[in-house]
Structures are given as structure tokens and as C-alpha cells.
Amino acid sequence: MLSLVLIASLLAFASGKPCDTEGTNSELHLSLNKNLLRSLETQEGLPNPSVHLALRLSNYHNLAKESEHLNRLKNDLHNDIQSSLSSSQSVVGLLALYALALKSSCYDLSTVTFTVNEKSETLLTHLKKQMEDEKEHIAFSQRPLTNYYQYSLGVLALCASGIRVHNHVSNKLIKAVEHEHFKHGDSESIDTNAMAGMALQCVKDTGSHVQKAAELDTALSKIKQKLLASRRTDGHIGNEFSTGLAVQALMAMGTRVAECAASMEAMRTDARSNTYHNPMAISQILPALQQTSYLTVKSKECLNEDDTLVLEPIDPVVDLPSVSKVTVMVEVVASSGAAAVYSVDVPKGSSLLETLELLNGKNVGFTFEKESSLWGPFLSAVNREQARQSDRRYWHLSSDGTALNQGVNDFKIEAAQEITIKNTSY
Ligand code: B12
CATH class of the missing domain: 2.170.130.30 (Ferric Hydroxamate Uptake Protein; Chain A, domain 1)
Incomplete structure (x- = not known):
């Protein structure tokens, strides 16, 4: 009897999709998805490209609201990046997220330009140039101008947009993995390992990194091991806020169900207890819960999309000031x-x-x-x-x-x- 149970579970394991979860969770995903959509109306300041990316990677859509948000990105975020570029600031992370957001809406990136010193160049050309500056800075001082999380986002955005990432740019990321340079303050940054994992997996998939293919493979397995070894007993990888990116990276790298199930469950428990109220947190968690990753932007086609996501009016919550x-x-x-x-x-x-x-x-x-x-x-x-x-x-x-x-x-x-x-x- 015991051996039958064992065989049955082994078979289920073998036939499972990577990081599979049952459909019973779709209501939770839908509610997170609606909260993210609602944040478009309530959020102050600049439109958030990470939120746009997550909305576009979801299985459910409100196409009118998404397209309205796309326009806000193209105006407000675009102007903000334009002024940062004009004052020579390094904004690789934001440029990369903007590119990924546009790509997730299947927007033609070759039509998006910025003008610096009276010269107009495409977004991707600017991103490439900023990555070169970051790379020079690493060569000179062992760290990027911004951070390795943004450097990884840059590699991912270029690669997912079909731009060939120069070997010397990806090599710097491979070296940083080798020398364990991904820090958040003074502790290890799981978020950065995850973003680097997605970026390097994208580079590997293009097959362009032939010269140092072995080093690339070593870096990818080191990241995978690091993410798996950072699993806590409660399923989180790193903390509540890095688990989404970590699971996205593991899935992008082809990890199977048994290795992600506990992390998925940990995120669902967090979501039910309202840990993810910051739209930025939801935007990194939702793709993971829906078993997808930022890497899929590369092949996004935007055909026959669902358009059923509607926002019911919610009763305004009156926050009574606490007496104690x-x-x-x-x-x-x-x-x-x-x-x-x-x-x-x-x-x-x-x-x-x-x-x-x-x-x-x-x-x-x-x-x-x-x-x-x-x-x-x-x-x-x-x-x-x-x-x-x-x-x-x-x-x-x-x-x-x-x-x-x-x-x-x-x-x-x-x-x-x-x-x-x-x-x-x-
Ligand atoms: C790099 C980084 C830092 C660097 C930023 C400087 C640098 N080297 O570039 C440093 C080490 C300073 C830092 C500090 C903190 N960080 Co931090 N950080 C990150 C990381 C890895 C990448 C951010 C990034 O570059 N994004 C890309 C760009 C395009 O987005 P951006 O919004 O423009 O980026 C800026 C802000 O994110 C800001 N920032 C960085 N961390 C935090 C945290 C908070 C709460 C806020 C409001 C802003 C902020 O710095 C970025 C660069 O200018 C993220 C990981 C992630 N998943 O996002 C964690 C992350 C955002 N940080 C986090 C935390 C908790 C902190 C701290 C509160 C830690 C602490 N106990 O003090 C402090 C912030 C305290 C403060 N003064 O307000 C959490 C936030 C979770 C949450 N629910 O809010 C994250 C998600 C990591 C994690 N998984 O725990 N961080």
C-alpha cells in the first residue's frame, strides 16, 4: 500500500507543470489583480511601470484601464526620465522597467525616443549607453553606479527586447555572481539574485553567449542553489517581499513544482493576511503566483486577451483614529x-x-x-x-x-x- 502511494506521488511529481498550483487559488489571484488595478486610480506621483508589467503579465485584463495607464507612462514617466537623462543621471532601473512595461503591451519600442543635447535616440539606445557607463563603473570601482538589481534589470530589458547584450556587459554580472557581490545593506540580496537569474537565463536562451557558455551556466546554477538554500522553514525565500521575485526566477530557470509549492503557499498566506498592500509588492508577487515571470515578456504577443476584469465599487473604509x-x-x-x-x-x-x-x-x-x-x-x-x-x-x-x-x-x-x-x- 505504502509503495502504491509512493508511486502515485512520484507520478504526480513527474507530470506536474513547473511550480504547479491548483485552480482553487484563482479567486485570491483575482483579488490581488483587482487591488493592483485599483492602485492605478489611487496612487499619487508617477505612473508605476512595474505595476503595468504585472497587470500585462496577468491572465485577467481590463484593457481600457491598461491602455489608459500605458498613455500615462508614455507621457508622465517618459518626461520624468527625459529630464533625468538631460541632467546625466543614471536611471538604468527605471529605463529598463519602462522598456519592459512597453514591451508587455506589445508597444513598438523603436518609436520611443529621448532627446539629449539636441540628439534624438531610441529608448533602447539610451539603455545600452547607460549600461556601458554602469559597466565602466564596475570595472573601475567593483560596483555599478546604481546597484546590481538595476544592472540586472537593464540586461533583462535589453535581452527581452531582442537586443544582443554585449558579452562584456553580461560578463560583469556573471563575475558579480561568482564573487557574491549582491548585497542589500550588509546582508545578501535575494531580490538581486532573482533579477540576475532572470536576466542571465534570458541571455542563455538567446544562445548568443557562446564564448563563455560554461561560466554562464555556473552562474545560473549558483543563483539557483542560493535561492533554494535561502528557503526558510515557513516557505519564504529571503523575506515576504523577495519571495515573489525568487519564485519568478526559479520558474524562469525551469524549477519544478516540489521546489516551489511551499513558497507559493507562503505568499498566499501573506496575501490573505494583507501583507501585500503596497502596489509595488503585489506587482512582484502576482506574476509568481500566476506561474509566470518577467522573462515571458520576450515572447508576449497580446493576441486574444481576456477583458473581463471589472472593479466593483468598494465601500469607503472610515479609519477611526485609535483611542489607545x-x-x-x-x-x-x-x-x-x-x-x-x-x-x-x-x-x-x-x-x-x-x-x-x-x-x-x-x-x-x-x-x-x-x-x-x-x-x-x-x-x-x-x-x-x-x-x-x-x-x-x-x-x-x-x-x-x-x-x-x-x-x-x-x-x-x-x-x-x-x-x-x-x-x-x-
Ligand atoms: C538596492 C536596494 C536598496 C538600497 C538602495 C540604494 C542603492 N544601492 O541603490 C539600500 C541599501 C539603500 C536600501 C535601503 C532599504 N531598503 Co531596499 N531595496 C533595494 C532593492 C534590492 C532594489 C531597489 C531598486 O533599485 N529598484 C529599481 C528602481 C528602478 O526602482 P526605484 O523604486 O526607483 O528604486 C529606489 C527605491 O526602491 C529606493 N529603495 C530601496 N529600498 C527601499 C525600501 C523602501 C521601503 C523604499 C520606500 C524605497 C527603497 O532605492 C532605490 C534606488 O534609488 C529592492 C528589491 C526590490 N524587490 O525592489 C530592496 C527593497 C525595496 N528594500 C527594502 C527595504 C525593507 C529597505 C529598508 C527599509 C531596509 C531597512 N531596514 O532600513 C531601507 C530603506 C530605509 C529608508 N531610508 O527609507 C524592501 C522593501 C519591502 C517593503 N515592503 O517595503 C525590498 C523590497 C527588499 C526586500 N525584499 O526586503 N535598499
Whole structure:
């Protein structure tokens, strides 16, 4: 009897699609998909190309809303990138996400141009040039101008758009895998490993990397091993927010069901408990749950697409301010090492951002500044001290000694605690 069960499960394993999940989860996917679509209406600031990409990779569509969003990308995001290029900033990540978003809508990329110094060139030419600059910077200082996550996005976007990625550009990524250069702060970056995995798999699939094919294969298996070895007992790969990209990468690299099922389940449990309310998080998780990856943009045809996704009106949620208050101690550690501690009472459930605003309003000497990003507000200055990317510094956030895995807008204060904001080098 036992051997029959064993044979049956082995057969099921052998016939399963990569990372297969049963159809019973489609309602959850649909609800995440609707939340993502709803975010187009509520999100402030620039239209988000990562959200567009996820909407386009989904099985369900609202074609009118997607096409309206495409127009916003082509105007608002385009103008923003144009001004960054005009002031010689490195924006590979954004350029790459813009290209992937356009490609996912089957938009003709050769018609998209930017004008710098009175010279008009296509988006992909600009991306290629920025990748060359990044590559030069790696050769000179062992790291890109931006980061390896964006460098990987650049390789992926060029490759998925049918542009041949120069061997010297992909070689730099292969070397970074070999020397384990993918860091997030001072820990290993699973997100970067995942993005590099998708990028290098794309390069491998084109068959153009013949010279150093063995090195490419070694890098791909190292990434795969790293992702599989980073699985926690609860199924997450890295943390809640890297699991989606990790599963996408594993699927792109041809991993089978048994190896992803627990991670899929972990993400579904997170989704049910509302962990993924930030549209950026949903945009990285949803393709994985629907068993697809950014790599599939390469062959997207946009034919006979579903158009059934409709948004039902939702009852406005009235957030009643919480009556109970908790005390938050805020410790600021400047780059000199000097520390200052402040205390503020906030309604339970406040965001860390609201907490910092309240503290700022108390006029006790605490000030801060933030910058907007695709993930929301990024804390850039505290007590008039900047922590700049150009100096390889940032304000690291932790609570009672544990690093936060969310930013100031998403992290909610549920109990009394000490928040430490430390000017850190990376
Ligand atoms: C690189 C990176 C960093 C670098 C950015 C500088 C650099 N070297 O370029 C550094 C090390 C500074 C960093 C810091 C933090 N990060 Co970070 N970061 C990333 C990573 C790997 C890539 C971001 C990127 O370049 N995207 C591509 C470009 C095109 O998009 P972009 O939005 O324009 O990119 C900018 C922002 O993303 C911003 N940024 C980076 N991290 C974070 C985190 C938050 C919460 C916000 C609002 C913005 C932000 O920096 C990017 C470069 O300018 C992502 C992984 C991912 N899955 O997205 C994690 C990621 C976004 N980071 C994360 C976290 C938690 C943080 C920290 C809060 C960690 C901490 N405990 O302090 C801090 C931010 C604190 C603050 N001051 O507000 C989480 C966010 C999860 C969430 N739900 O919000 C991610 C998803 C990693 C993860 N799986 O946990 N990060």
C-alpha cells in the first residue's frame, strides 16, 4: 500500500507543470489583480511601470484601464526620465522597467525616443549607453553606479527586447555572481539574485553567449542553489517581499513544482493576511503566483486577451483614529556615531511616517526629509544630515534591534517600541 502511494506521488511529481498550483487559488489571484488595478486610480506621483508589467503579465485584463495607464507612462514617466537623462543621471532601473512595461503591451519600442543635447535616440539606445557607463563603473570601482538589481534589470530589458547584450556587459554580472557581490545593506540580496537569474537565463536562451557558455551556466546554477538554500522553514525565500521575485526566477530557470509549492503557499498566506498592500509588492508577487515571470515578456504577443476584469465599487473604509496610545522611542544615530533619543506618544496603528511627523511637530529638534520612489517614501535626511546613495550611505531602520522589512509609510506601530534610525554605509 505504502509503495502504491509512493508511486502515485512520484507520478504526480513527474507530470506536474513547473511550480504547479491548483485552480482553487484563482479567486485570491483575482483579488490581488483587482487591488493592483485599483492602485492605478489611487496612487499619487508617477505612473508605476512595474505595476503595468504585472497587470500585462496577468491572465485577467481590463484593457481600457491598461491602455489608459500605458498613455500615462508614455507621457508622465517618459518626461520624468527625459529630464533625468538631460541632467546625466543614471536611471538604468527605471529605463529598463519602462522598456519592459512597453514591451508587455506589445508597444513598438523603436518609436520611443529621448532627446539629449539636441540628439534624438531610441529608448533602447539610451539603455545600452547607460549600461556601458554602469559597466565602466564596475570595472573601475567593483560596483555599478546604481546597484546590481538595476544592472540586472537593464540586461533583462535589453535581452527581452531582442537586443544582443554585449558579452562584456553580461560578463560583469556573471563575475558579480561568482564573487557574491549582491548585497542589500550588509546582508545578501535575494531580490538581486532573482533579477540576475532572470536576466542571465534570458541571455542563455538567446544562445548568443557562446564564448563563455560554461561560466554562464555556473552562474545560473549558483543563483539557483542560493535561492533554494535561502528557503526558510515557513516557505519564504529571503523575506515576504523577495519571495515573489525568487519564485519568478526559479520558474524562469525551469524549477519544478516540489521546489516551489511551499513558497507559493507562503505568499498566499501573506496575501490573505494583507501583507501585500503596497502596489509595488503585489506587482512582484502576482506574476509568481500566476506561474509566470518577467522573462515571458520576450515572447508576449497580446493576441486574444481576456477583458473581463471589472472593479466593483468598494465601500469607503472610515479609519477611526485609535483611542489607545503607545510610546515610541526614536533613536537617531548620526554618521559621527553621536546618538539622540526622542519620545513620542502615537495612536496605535499609526505608520512610522505619521510617528516621525508627530515627533517633528513637537519641536524637540527632530527633523526629517523623504524622497519618493516606486516603493513609496524613502527616508533621505534626518536632523538635516543626508544619507546619500552617491556616498553609499542610507538611513537604516530597525525596531528593538530587528531590521524593518518595510519602509516608513508601510510599517505600522502596534505596540510600544524603540525605533532606531542609523546613518549606515553599504
Ligand atoms: C538596492 C536596494 C536598496 C538600497 C538602495 C540604494 C542603492 N544601492 O541603490 C539600500 C541599501 C539603500 C536600501 C535601503 C532599504 N531598503 Co531596499 N531595496 C533595494 C532593492 C534590492 C532594489 C531597489 C531598486 O533599485 N529598484 C529599481 C528602481 C528602478 O526602482 P526605484 O523604486 O526607483 O528604486 C529606489 C527605491 O526602491 C529606493 N529603495 C530601496 N529600498 C527601499 C525600501 C523602501 C521601503 C523604499 C520606500 C524605497 C527603497 O532605492 C532605490 C534606488 O534609488 C529592492 C528589491 C526590490 N524587490 O525592489 C530592496 C527593497 C525595496 N528594500 C527594502 C527595504 C525593507 C529597505 C529598508 C527599509 C531596509 C531597512 N531596514 O532600513 C531601507 C530603506 C530605509 C529608508 N531610508 O527609507 C524592501 C522593501 C519591502 C517593503 N515592503 O517595503 C525590498 C523590497 C527588499 C526586500 N525584499 O526586503 N535598499
